[in-house]
Amino acid sequence: MKKYAMLLMAFVCFITANAQTKIEKLKSKKLNETRDIQIHIPEGYSEEKVYPIIVVLDAHYLFESVVANTRYYSYWDEMPESIVVGVNQYEKEDREKDCAYDDANGLPADKGAKFFEFIGMELIPFIEKNYNTANFKMIVGHDLTANFANYYLFKEVPLFDAYINLSPYFAPKMEGRIVTRLEEFEKKKFYYLATGEEDTKKAAARIKDLHGSLSTLKNENIFYYYDDFPEANHNSLAVQAIPRAMSQIFSMYRPISVKEYKEKILALKTSPFIYLTDKYQTIKDLFGFEKRVSVNDFMAIYSAVRKSKNVEDLKLLAKLGKKEYPDTALFHFFMGEYYEKTEKPKKALRMYQNGFSMNSIDFITKDLMLDKADKLKQDFGW
Structure with a gap:
């Protein structure tokens, strides 16, 4: 965690000059007052893309941490670029109200009832009106505001898809309501819960009791994550929990890791190509946009296909490669190998020769295509 913190700090310093964070004065009819709203827009914001919304309560001290982690993970393509919306709650008395x-x-x-409507009926519509937003929405809160975030679970159509609960101070009956509600969902929801070794005793006890109930939850649509941080107190656990929560919630978005490859893909009894298309369909379903298949994922699935000897997957990978990276030799390399495996050497040779004129991608270089073509010529005496 210390190593991560140092990397994150260096990264934040590097990109501070390009920060696009502004404060809006949002006039609320529900609250009959004007609220300070912080909005972070991704540096590469484009009208041609859509962006998930992350709402941060207690933004006067949580906002920067959420923004920094959002930038860091999206830079490495481990989560989508997102619009972060912070609701400042400066005074203790106002926060409690x-x-x-x-x-x-x-x-x-x-x-509290008016503030609930303010978030759902004024804040979110304001962001959706002024920016290109995706379907996916997340909310982050700490103690009182973490408890408050859970109320959106109980709407007939919940406002948020992911909930980050940092040491929540639960209202009466809240734990039972959460368990019951999470058992009911027929669409994917993400729920993160955190406490610490030195958290307040009353909060920690209730959080651990809820964890005990949620750890036995059998609803496959619920992705539940829990952390109990050693040596962390009620306040310090927040800066440790935010990166952990975001890393886990967006795990399906990340490029295929070595662990995922070894534990999931190599253990498949079905086609590795189907695993790839299912992964990207899930991303589309969750976020409302198509993510370009990463070169990393092409190569991971290619490796698995070779081990599984599922030749038809090579052909499917080739077609997908042509769609995603049309100017590269990806299509020609996969089709060339497909024709080799199906004993059609002349077609394989033509593919490798045509691929020589295309752009290199990963290990698939012009030299490799030339070597493949020369080897076929030597083997068959052409």
């Missing part, structure tokens, strides 16, 4: 609930039923009350 924002998150107010009825002591009897544990549901939002007074200003």
Whole structure:
């Protein structure tokens, strides 16, 4: 974690000059007041793309940490570039009013009920009106605001897809409601829960009890993650939990790792190519846009196909390569090998020769295509 923190700090310093964060004064009819909203727009923002929304409560101290991790992970293509929206809650008294609930039923009350509507009916529509947004939405909160974020789970159509709970101070009956609700979902939801070794005793006890219930959850649509950080107190756990939460929630977006390759792909009883298309279909379903298949993932699946000896997958990879990287030799290399495996050497030779004129990609270079063609000529005496 220390190594990660140092890398993150260096990265943040490197990109600070290009920061696109601004403060909006958002006039709220629901609250009858004007609120300070921080908005971070990705440096490469384009009208031709869409971006997930990450709402950060307690933004006056959590916003920078969320933005830094968003930039870092998206730079390495481990999560999509995102719009981060922070709601500042400077004063303790105002924060408590924002998150107010009825002591009897544990549901939002007074200003808390209005603040609930402000997020869903004013803040999110404001962002969606002014920026190109994807379907995926996440919310981040700490103690009181973490509890508050959970109320959006109970809408008939939940506002958020992912919930980062940093040492929540639960309202009455909240834990039972969370478990019941998460058991019901028929669409994918992500739920992260964190405490620390030196967290406040009352909060930690309830968090661990909830973890005990959620760890036995059998709903395949729920992706649940939990951390209990050693030596972390109620406040310090937040900066450790945010990168952990984001790394786990966006794990399906990341390029295929060595661990994923060894533990999942090599253990497949079905086609590795199907695994690849399913992965990218999940990304499309979750975020509402098509992600270009990374070269890393092409090569991982190619390696698995060779081990599985599933020759037809080479042909499918070739067609996908032509779609994703049309100016490169990816299509010609995969089709050349496909024709070799299916004992059609003349067609393989033609593919390698045609691939020589295309751009190199990864290990597939012009020299490699030339070598492949020469070897075929030697083998068959052409």
